[in-house]
Amino acid sequence: MIGVAPALNGVIGALAQEGPAHAATAAGPAWAALIPALPLLGVVLCTLCAVFRVKNRLPAVLTVACLAGAFGLTVWMFLTTGHGTAVTTSLDWIRFHAAPGHEFVSSWGFFIDPLTCLWMLFVTGLATLIAIYAGEYMAGDAGAGYSRFFAAFNLFVFSMACLVMADSLVLLFLGWEGVGLCSYLLIGYFYKRPAAVAAAKKAFIMNRIGDVGLMMGITSTWVVFGTVEYAPIFDMISRGVDGAGNALPEWAGWVIPSLFTIGAFGKSAQLFLYVWLPDAMEGPTPVSALIHAATMVTAGVYLIARMYPMYVLDGTHWVLTLIAWSGAITALWSATIGMAQFDIKRIMAYSTVSQLGYMFAGLGVLTTTGAAFHVFTHAFFKATLFLCCGAVMHGFAGQLDLRRVSGLWSMRGWAVVTIAMLVGCLNLAGFPFTAGFFSKDMIIAECYVTPGMAPVGWVLLLTAGLTAYYTFRVFFRVFVGPAEFEPGDEAHAHGPAGDDHGHAAGAGTPSSVDSTDHSHGFHPHAPGLAINFVLGLLAVLSLAAAATYFVGGEHGWVGEMVHHSTAGVSGAALPGGGAVHADLETGAPGFLGYNPHAVMYYVSAAVGLIGILIAAFLHGPRGVGGLLIGSRRHAATSRADALLPVLGPVARGAQHKWYVDEVYDFLIIRPIWVIAHLFHLFDKLIVDGLVGLAGWLPRGMGGAIRPTQSGHLHGYAVGMAGGVAVLLLVVLLVAW
Amino acid sequence: MTTLAQANLPAVMHQLTLAHYLFVSAAMFVLGLIGFVTRRNLIIMFLCTELMFQAAGIALVAFSRFHLNHTGEAFVIFVITVAAAEAAMGLALVVLLFRRRESLSAEEWAEMKG
Numbered sequence: 001m002i003g004v005a006p007a008l009n010g011v012i013g014a015l016a017q018e019g020p021a022h023a024a025t026a027a028g029p030a031w032a033a034l035i036p037a038l039p040l041l042g043v044v045l046c047t048l049c050a051v052f053r054v055k056n057r058l059p060a061v062l063t064v065a066c067l068a069g070a071f072g073l074t075v076w077m078f079l080t081t082g083h084g085t086a087v088t089t090s091l092d093w094i095r096f097h098a099a100p101g102h103e104f105v106s107s108w109g110f111f112i113d114p115l116t117c118l119w120m121l122f123v124t125g126l127a128t129l130i131a132i133y134a135g136e137y138m139a140g141d142a143g144a145g146y147s148r149f150f151a152a153f154n155l156f157v158f159s160m161a162c163l164v165m166a167d168s169l170v171l172l173f174l175g176w177e178g179v180g181l182c183s184y185l186l187i188g189y190f191y192k193r194p195a196a197v198a199a200a201k202k203a204f205i206m207n208r209i210g211d212v213g214l215m216m217g218i219t220s221t222w223v224v225f226g227t228v229e230y231a232p233i234f235d236m237i238s239r240g241v242d243g244a245g246n247a248l249p250e251w252a253g254w255v256i257p258s259l260f261t262i263g264a265f266g267k268s269a270q271l272f273l274y275v276w277l278p279d280a281m282e283g284p285t286p287v288s289a290l291i292h293a294a295t296m297v298t299a300g301v302y303l304i305a306r307m308y309p310m311y312v313l314d315g316t317h318w319v320l321t322l323i324a325w326s327g328a329i330t331a332l333w334s335a336t337i338g339m340a341q342f343d344i345k346r347i348m349a350y351s352t353v354s355q356l357g358y359m360f361a362g363l364g365v366l367t368t369t370g371a372a373f374h375v376f377t378h379a380f381f382k383a384t385l386f387l388c389c390g391a392v393m394h395g396f397a398g399q400l401d402l403r404r405v406s407g408l409w410s411m412r413g414w415a416v417v418t419i420a421m422l423v424g425c426l427n428l429a430g431f432p433f434t435a436g437f438f439s440k441d442m443i444i445a446e447c448y449v450t451p452g453m454a455p456v457g458w459v460l461l462l463t464a465g466l467t468a469y470y471t472f473r474v475f476f477r478v479f480v481g482p483a484e485f486e487p488g489d490e491a492h493a494h495g496p497a498g499d500d501h502g503h504a505a506g507a508g509t510p511s512s513v514d515s516t517d518h519s520h521g522f523h524p525h526a527p528g529l530a531i532n533f534v535l536g537l538l539a540v541l542s543l544a545a546a547a548t549y550f551v552g553g554e555h556g557w558v559g560e561m562v563h564h565s566t567a568g569v570s571g572a573a574l575p576g577g578g579a580v581h582a583d584l585e586t587g588a589p590g591f592l593g594y595n596p597h598a599v600m601y602y603v604s605a606a607v608g609l610i611g612i613l614i615a616a617f618l619h620g621p622r623g624v625g626g627l628l629i630g631s632r633r634h635a636a637t638s639r640a641d642a643l644l645p646v647l648g649p650v651a652r653g654a655q656h657k658w659y660v661d662e663v664y665d666f667l668i669i670r671p672i673w674v675i676a677h678l679f680h681l682f683d684k685l686i687v688d689g690l691v692g693l694a695g696w697l698p699r700g701m702g703g704a705i706r707p708t709q710s711g712h713l714h715g716y717a718v719g720m721a722g723g724v725a726v727l728l729l730v731v732l733l734v735a736w
Numbered sequence: 737m738t739t740l741a742q743a744n745l746p747a748v749m750h751q752l753t754l755a756h757y758l759f760v761s762a763a764m765f766v767l768g769l770i771g772f773v774t775r776r777n778l779i780i781m782f783l784c785t786e787l788m789f790q791a792a793g794i795a796l797v798a799f800s801r802f803h804l805n806h807t808g809e810a811f812v813i814f815v816i817t818v819a820a821a822e823a824a825m826g827l828a829l830v831v832l833l834f835r836r837r838e839s840l841s842a843e844e845w846a847e848m849k850g
Contacts, residue, residue: 711849713781713842717773 025231028086032110035073035120036161039127042066042154050147057142059150060135067131067157071124078117083564085113087167087231094170104222111167111230115565118372118558119164119302122379123295127157129534130294133387134286136530137394149189149284156182160295164302169218169228172303176214176267179296180207186291187283199279206276210266214303217259224252230306234566237309253314260307261323268300268356271326274334275660278349285390288345293352293386294379301359301375305368305567312569317366321452324364328459331357333658335466340654343400344474345389351428351470352382354463361460362443365450368567370442373549373558377435380542381427387535388421391527392478398488402474406635407483409625413526418479420535425475427542429468430608432601435545440464441604442555448596457591461607468611473619476630477638481621484635487522618643757798764791776841778830782823789819 045062090109098104110116131153138149159178166172180203188200218228225233226243242248264270269277280292291297304311304323311320331354338350355378362371392405395414399405408414427436444464447457527535552560562568591599613627618640620630632638644651653659708719768787775781793812800808830840837844 706850709848709850711846713845714773714776717769721769721773 026084026086028088028110028112029077029080030088031073032077032086032088032112032165035070035077035124036158036165038066038070038073039154039157039161043151043158046147046151046154050151053143054147055143057135057139057146059147060131060138063131063150063154064128064135066154067124067128070157070161071121071128074117074120074124077112078121081112081114081117083114083560085111085231085565087111090167090229102226106168106170106228108171109167110165112165113565114561115302115305115372115567116165118376118561118565119298120161122376123160123164124157126294126379126383127153127160127290129538130286130290130383130387132530133289133390133534134284136528137286137390138284145189149186152182152185152189153287153290156186156291156296160299163299167230169221169230172306173214173218176263176299176303177211179291179299180204180211180267183207183280183291183296186287187280189284189287190282193282196282199276199282203276203280206273207266209273210263210300213259213262213266215263217256217263220252220256220259224249224256230566234309237313248313253310254319257307257311257314257319260303260310261319264300264303264360265326266300267303268297268360269353270300270330270356270360272660274330274353275664277353278346278657281343281345281349285345285386285393288349289383289386289390292349293382297352297356298359298375298379301356301363301371304360304363305372305562305565308363308368308567308569311363312366320364320366322364324361324447324450324453324456327357327360327362327364328456328463329357330354331361331463332459332466333357335463335470336654337657339466339470339473340651341657342402344392344402344478345386345400347402347470347474348382348385348389351385351467354467355382355428357463358440358443358460361447361456365443365446365453365456366569367443367446368569369555369559369562370439370446372562372567373442373556374436374439376548376558377427377439377542377545380538380545381424381434381436384420384535384538384542385424385428387531387538388417388424391417391531391535393488394531395525395527396485396487397522397525398490399486400488402477403636404484404486405478406485407481407621407625408479410483411524411526416532416536417527420539421475421479423539423542425471428471429612430464430604431468431612432605432608433546435542435549437605437608438546438549438556441600444604445591445596445600448591448600454591457596461604464604465607465611468608469615472612472615473640476615476619476621476626476632477635480625481630481632482634485524486635487524754798754802757801758795761791761795761798764788764794776843778833778840778842779827781842782826782830786819786823789815 042063045066046059049059049062088110090107092105093108094104094106096104131150134149134153138146141149156179159175159182161175163172163175163179166175184200184204187203188196190196221233222228224242225236227233236242237248240248242252266273269275277292277297281288283292311317334350334353334357338347338354341347341350355374359371359374359378362368362374389400391414392408393400396405409418423434427434430437430440440460444457444460447453447460548558549556551557553563555563590596591603613629616627617629619632619638620626621632622630626632656662765788768784768789768791771784771787772781775784793815796808796812796815798808800806800812833845834840
């Protein structure tokens with residue numbers, strides 16, 4: 001996209017002719033291998049901590065040290081690589097003869113281009129910060145699951161580094177499965193809770209569907225190109241030849257991208273594969289923030305961005321069109337569910353699915369820059385939001401219901417959390433001049449530029465309004481207004497009455513309405529230094545991410561990075577060599593006759609503000625906290641309650657997540673259950689029956705003959721004598 | 737040296753044919769068999785087996801004489817020797833069995849059954 005967008009703004013041709021600059025490949029630095037190696041070291045150290053039953057917070061310290069080292073190296077890698085592409089010398093990893101004359105080779109090396117650097121920067125950076133946060137958040141488990149948690153955490157960063165830095169699709173697949181495994185391990189961290197175990201299984205099984213697509217995509221790539229390494233593949237694509245030097249077969253242009261898209265949809269929870277992500281919130285909140293919001297779920301976006309040259313091979317771009325529509329539908333669908341949920345962590349989970357939909361829509365409308373920029377900004381602000389929810393959960397004994405906690409702002413010790421939450425919410429709602437505003441804007445504007453995609457743009461605009469509403473619904477309910485709370489179901493596990501630091505929240509609490517029986521002896525647990533530090537820093541970074549839009553090229557620093565990577569879209573790669581975008585000059589696709597790039601800032605800002613104002617009106621407390629239009633007096637009730645009877649089945653449907661889980665249960669789980677039981681019956685009756693018969697036959701025969709062995713001596717004697725007599729008789733009869 | 741056939745035997749002996757000997761042998765064998773099957777006393781049963789043994793011996797000697805060779809007689813001498821040894825061992829076993837159950841009945845011992 002980056003290559004063609006300038007054309008719109010009058011700089012026709014300059015960048016469009018230049019194309020992505022990933023052609024020249026340099027030898028990469030060998031020390032890049034240390035970036036995945038350091039988290040792997042962390043895994044070993046945390047495992048040792050587990051073996052030696054370390055009872056203190058040592059695993060967290062080790063993890064933070066390893067991850068910070070990896071982050072430092074990533075920064076160094078970014079600075080030295082610049083806008084170039086470097087491939088490290090690779091080791092032979094897998095090599096076997098697949099067919100006569102065809103050898104399957106997968107190397108172990110790293111492909112470092114700006115896209116790699118971009119992803120690795122926020123992966124390692126956020127992982128470090130979230131590890132600091134988790135060090136305090138998980139402190140209650142020190143000595144128990146603490147080492148296990150951090151071992152899996154490190155393993156996740158290692159896998160993610162393999163995924164992002166891989167120089168071949170097979171190594172990418174290793175990382176892909178590795179992050180899936182860590183996701184499973186960490187969702188099921190509280191393995192004694194059945195819901196957590198079920199959620200872990202759900203995530204793992206749903207991801208397998210996507211993995212099949214990815215595996216088939218990798219195989220097809222090998223069939224076409226004869227290699228799975230990026231550098232030769234991209235070289236061949238740029239020359240339009242396959243592995244044997246012939247012209248690329250036409251099917252490769254849509255079969256391979258479709259298969260990769262299935263993989264990406266699975267990992268990034270798109271379309272009908274999203275249901276595992278909200279359930280994944282059963283895991284500890286730092287995990288939700290890092291894996292299920294900021295990094296792992298963007299692996300699908302990364303895969304498509306990385307393989308983008310394949311996606312633009314097919315002139316009709318129908319796979320990309322499909323991706324755009326899927327993204328838009330997912331965004332709208334999960335936003336509507338998020339609007340009706342009461343669990344703030346679930347709301348954030350649905351919001352993640354929704355924002356991932358934006359990223360896919362961005363990829364679909366040819367703005368890899370917009371998608372990558374949204375991944376980048378989303379990583380920061382969504383991590384912030386999740387960590388804020390985590391702080392609430394931590395402080396109120398697992399309470400996540402927005403009807404049961406209110407007015408954190410006025411409780412002592414919650415200022416940083418409230419401010420960080422506000423920053424995160426503003427970003428997510430697309431408030432003007434926040435990072436989320438610019439990145440979302442870029443995607444929506446591009447929908448109106450790409451021909452035929454205007455409906456996607458309208459869906460995304462509507463979703464932007466809904467997003468602003470549900471985001472600030474959380475903020476207005478939980479963070480401002482009357483101070484009330486009711487502890488969650490972990491209250492008994494937390495400090496008993498007399499827990500000193502809990503008294504901080506004293507002032508306005510407990511309220512007369514909601515906190516009656518439960519709150520006696522319970523005091524909220526205001527976040528400590530580590531959590532406040534991380535939240536503050538993340539809030540600053542979320543805001544600072546907006547600044548990257550103003551440095552670098554036309555589309556900011558991220559745009560510059562993407563342009564110089566394999567995800568860069570050159571004008572020449574587009575149908576008609578970029579002529580499509582020239583249509584804009586005549587106003588053909590445009591936004592109601594205006595240049596989308598120019599007016600989208602105002603439109604999306606207005607949509608976001610309307611969403612925020614509706615949230616303030618329906619959920620805002622009286623006074624400044626509710627922007628002077630709110631009227632909420634209690635935690636549990638708001639003006640929105642009056643809407644419920646009016647909306648009736650719609651509201652109920654959204655609250656029940658549009659019954660998707662029930663539909664899956666009916667359409668997939670029940671039939672499979674029935675089939676499984678039929679198979680079981682077949683196995684029991686036919687297979688086991690045959691085996692049983694084989695065993696029963698000799699047994700039955702033995703049973704029939706056995707009574708003759710009576711044990712009585714005389715019986716044998718008579719038998720023998722009788723036998724001899726019969727034999728004699730026969731002999732005599734025959735002789736005569 | 738005269739053969740058995742040339743030896744001087746009482747006159748009545750010359751009227752005895754092979755069939756007489758075999759008849760005696762068969763009668764002894766059947767008597768032993770009936771005794772073995774009908775009696776419960778282990779010693780009696782043991783004696784019955786000896787009776788059958790000797791019946792077989794008579795048949796062998798008779799055939800030996802009839803065929804004018806010594807194989808059967810030699811064989812019988814071996815059989816008698818073995819039977820003597822076996823009788824010593826068998827009676828010892830009977831004594832041991834009696835000590836276990838304080839009874840000589842063969843019905844006491846019927847544990848080895850299917």
